[in-house]
Structures are given as C-alpha cells and as structure tokens.
Amino acid sequence: MSEWIDVGAVDDVPALGSRVVQAPGGNIAVFKATDGTLFALRDRCPHKGGPLSQGIVHDHSVTCPLHNWVISLATGEAQGADRGCAHRIPLRVEGERILLAISALLAHVA
Template structure:
C-alpha cells in the first residue's frame, strides 16, 4: 500500500471552504485557507463532534457551526478559552492533486 492516497484535485476545494473525504470511523475535511494553503483535520469538532467541514474558514482557522469553537487548521487545537483538539491529518500536494496519509484512511483501532 502506498503511504499517500490521492483524494482529489486542489481545485475541488473551494476558497475558504472544505471538501469531505469519506474515511472509516470519522471523515476527513480538507480545508483551503484564505492564502490558498490546504490543511486537513478529522471532520469532528472536539467539543460535541460538530462537522468542521460546514464551519466558517478564516485565516488558518475554522469556526465550528454548532457552538462557535474556533479550531486551528494547522494544529487542530481549539483557540481561546476552549480546550480540545481535532486530529490533524498529514496532507501534501503533488502537482494539482491532494494526497493524504494512507494511515488516516484506515479504520481506527478500538
């Protein structure tokens, strides 16, 4: 198995938006920050599991649509007074294609 899996084109992710990649256990959200940087997290807010892919992207952060927690797209850490972390997914770009770490697409161990 390759260490990296192609999950789509860079242009598939809208500016200041996200694209969801189906994965066992918990989907992955690939975000495009305001400067065009692509970053990926598990699509679950650490607070109550809200879909981060449906949140508002600003700078290199996303605001959860359920309870307004702000999550760093670079680290997955919640910002401000909130405490928690969304799992960061290794991502790289190969030309115009988005690749994520193959291990991120495997079912989570119980």
C-alpha cells in the same frame, strides 16, 4: 515511509471552504485557507462532534457551526479558552493533486 492516497484536485476545494473525504476511521475535512494553503482534519469538533466541514474558514482557522469553537487548521487545537483537538491528517500536494496519509485515514477504525 508513509503511503499516500489521492483524494482529489486542489481546485476541488473551494477558497475559504472545505471538501469532505469519506474514510474508514471517519470523515476527513480538507480545507483551503485564506492564502490557499490546504489542511486536513477529522470532520469532528472536539467539543460536541459538530461537522467542521460546515464551519466558516478564516485565516488558518475554522469556526464550528454548532457552538462557535475556533479550531486551528494547522494543529487541530481549539483556540482561546476552549480546550480540545480535532485530529490533524497529514496532507501533501503533488502537482495539482491532494494526497492524504493512508495510515491517518485508517486510524480510529473500530
């Protein structure tokens, strides 16, 4: 059974935007897609480490601000001919609160 941590309100994440959550294993970007669905990824593009939280959200994807790689918010996988993955963080919503899996927040801590 996973433990979860409250990282904010659903309304804290702007439509077609993101909110950054600082975590021991690296920043997490929580995104709100076109249809209001929430997703969480490590805030690091698999290409050159660009901040995905500063990218453009469209449908269920985000475009990295550095080199225009398109990343699926649902899977973290790069789209098209690009290859790589931004690690997906398990997320759930309880009421109007966003919860992230603690185990995923601590992953990759050196």
